[in-house]
Amino acid sequence: MNPALLGLMTIALGVGGCVLYFWGSNQILDKVIFPAKGPEAGRNINRANQVRPWLFLFPAIFALGLYLAYPVFETLRLSLTDRDAGGAFVGLANYNQMMAEPKFWEALRNNMLWLIVVPAASTAFGLLAAQLTDRIKWGAAAKSLIFMPMAISFVGAGVIFKLVYEARPADQGQIGVLNAVWLQFEGGIGSFLFLQLLPAIMLLSFAAIVAYVGWIFVRPIAESKERGGGKGYVPLRLFVGAAALYLVYLSLSSLIGVFTFDYPYGQPQTWLTIPFWNSFLLMVVLIWIQTGFAMVILSAALRGIPEETVEAAIIDGANPFQIFFKIKVPQIMGTIVVVWTTITIVVLKVFDIVFAMTNGQWETQVLANYMYDKMFRANDWGVGSASAIIIMLLVTPILVWNVYNARKEMK
Numbered sequence: 001m002n003p004a005l006l007g008l009m010t011i012a013l014g015v016g017g018c019v020l021y022f023w024g025s026n027q028i029l030d031k032v033i034f035p036a037k038g039p040e041a042g043r044n045i046n047r048a049n050q051v052r053p054w055l056f057l058f059p060a061i062f063a064l065g066l067y068l069a070y071p072v073f074e075t076l077r078l079s080l081t082d083r084d085a086g087g088a089f090v091g092l093a094n095y096n097q098m099m100a101e102p103k104f105w106e107a108l109r110n111n112m113l114w115l116i117v118v119p120a121a122s123t124a125f126g127l128l129a130a131q132l133t134d135r136i137k138w139g140a141a142a143k144s145l146i147f148m149p150m151a152i153s154f155v156g157a158g159v160i161f162k163l164v165y166e167a168r169p170a171d172q173g174q175i176g177v178l179n180a181v182w183l184q185f186e187g188g189i190g191s192f193l194f195l196q197l198l199p200a201i202m203l204l205s206f207a208a209i210v211a212y213v214g215w216i217f218v219r220p221i222a223e224s225k226e227r228g229g230g231k232g233y234v235p236l237r238l239f240v241g242a243a244a245l246y247l248v249y250l251s252l253s254s255l256i257g258v259f260t261f262d263y264p265y266g267q268p269q270t271w272l273t274i275p276f277w278n279s280f281l282l283m284v285v286l287i288w289i290q291t292g293f294a295m296v297i298l299s300a301a302l303r304g305i306p307e308e309t310v311e312a313a314i315i316d317g318a319n320p321f322q323i324f325f326k327i328k329v330p331q332i333m334g335t336i337v338v339v340w341t342t343i344t345i346v347v348l349k350v351f352d353i354v355f356a357m358t359n360g361q362w363e364t365q366v367l368a369n370y371m372y373d374k375m376f377r378a379n380d381w382g383v384g385s386a387s388a389i390i391i392m393l394l395v396t397p398i399l400v401w402n403v404y405n406a407r408k409e410m411k
Contacts, residue, residue: 018059025055072392079385094382104387106363107370110279111394114350114366116243117280119343121287123336124209126294130302131324133295143299147292154289154352161285162357165271179268186265199258207251212325214244216333275363282364285353290346294339301335302328334405341402348395367391 029051030036034044082090098104129146133139149157166176174180185191218241221234272278305328313327329336351368354360360369367387375384 021059022056026052029055075385075388075392078381079389081382083379083381090382094386098383098386098390103360103365103370107360107365107367107387108390110363110365111348111350111367113279114283114286114347115344116247118283118286118290118347119340120210120213120247121206121283122290122343123294123298123340125287125291126339127298127329127336129291129295130299131328134299134302143295146295149289150292152289154286154350155356157285157289158353158356161281161288162272165281167268167270170266170268174268176268178271182269183266191265196258200255203251203255203258207248210244210247210251214241214248216329217241217244272358272364273362278358278362279364282353282357285357286347286350290343294343297339298332298335301332305331338402338405341398341405344398345395345402348391348398367394 029048034048034051035041036045036048079094080089080091081087082093129143133142133146136142152160163175164177165179166174167179168174168176170183174183185195217237221237271281309327309331310323313323318327349368350366351372354364354366354369355372358364360366360373368391371384371387371391374380374387378384
């Protein structure tokens with residue numbers, strides 16, 4: 001059948017089915033179950049009005065139950081069974097087997113690294129882009145360009161960046177942009193400026209930004225004041241502070257490596273096979289995509305800041321950096337947290353980019369790709385389902401926190 005005709009039939013049947021359901025259910029409710037006639041007419045009308053909202057909610061509840069609740073419980077059941085034993089109940093044996101595998105811990109470690117770097121970098125770049133694009137005349141065009149990667153699928157973005165990182169023999173022309181640039185450096189002042197000084201400045205700037213964000217979260221505890229959630233969020237604040245300290249330590253330790261690394265000039269590099277650094281090259285893809293999302297949300301938040309507060313700060317002699325970090329950022333901290341947690345949920349489920357670019361090789365494994373390998377390649381539904389439950393357990397607290405904050409802001 002022609003795909004266009006099939007699409008039109010699907011739309012017609014879907015819309016027609018919805019109309020028929022709502023019309024038919026109301027007719028049955030009003031004329032068969034609770035008819036508005038006889039001595040019980042008033043009571044039946046009240047009963048029908050109490051039941052009617054559930055008629056409208058039933059399709060959504062049924063769909064959520066069928067496509068969300070049922071898979072969760074079925075996955076939990078499969079994680080407690082053994083396929084090779086005919087689906088026999090084995091308790092936590094699959095979880096024990098999973099935790100005994102080095103690949104699982106590699107995937108968990110990489111997920112935690114993604115969890116720290118990608119939301120922080122995406123939110124920081126998005127906030128920077130939102131602030132800068134609001135100050136230029138062609139800001140709308142700039143925002144469109146920055147937001148454009150959001151229209152690209154993760155697999156498509158992975159293929160694009162795989163070409164960027166492509167490596168060919170030194171005697172051939174490089175189609176990979178990164179290697180084409182890399183081969184231009186052969187020592188000298190240019191190599192020092194671009195391969196050592198510039199990365200050092202970027203690492204120091206990143207460490208300073210992360211340290212400042214960590215201090216914003218930890219300061220209410222140090223000052224013992226209620227601010228942005230107060231003492232009730234001490235565990236979360238301590239976690240963010242510890243993560244910030246880890247990132248600062250990682251940045252400063254990498255700074256030493258920048259100046260001590262022996263660069264193999266003149267040789268194209270297979271970037272995606274270099275352990276540790278290849279994970280960061282994969283993260284660049286997701287940061288590139290999510291920066292546009294963060295920019296749009298944070299730009300709206302910045303526009304919502306009362307002009308009076310900014311004008312008062314200018315009158316008091318505050319410079320642009322003080323206005324941004326001490327006036328604007330505290331007022332949109334709630335939005336920053338929502339953006340951060342939303343990107344965090346995406347990161348915890350990351351699969352497409354790793355699958356398309358490295359397939360988890362060279363120490364780039366992540367939990368979702370590990371689950372796919374176990375479920376569909378090794379045909380081990382027990383361990384695969386167990387890893388899916390782990391992902392769900394990691395996502396759920398962040399999702400609940402996000403919903404709680406959203407409801408809190410609505411009030």
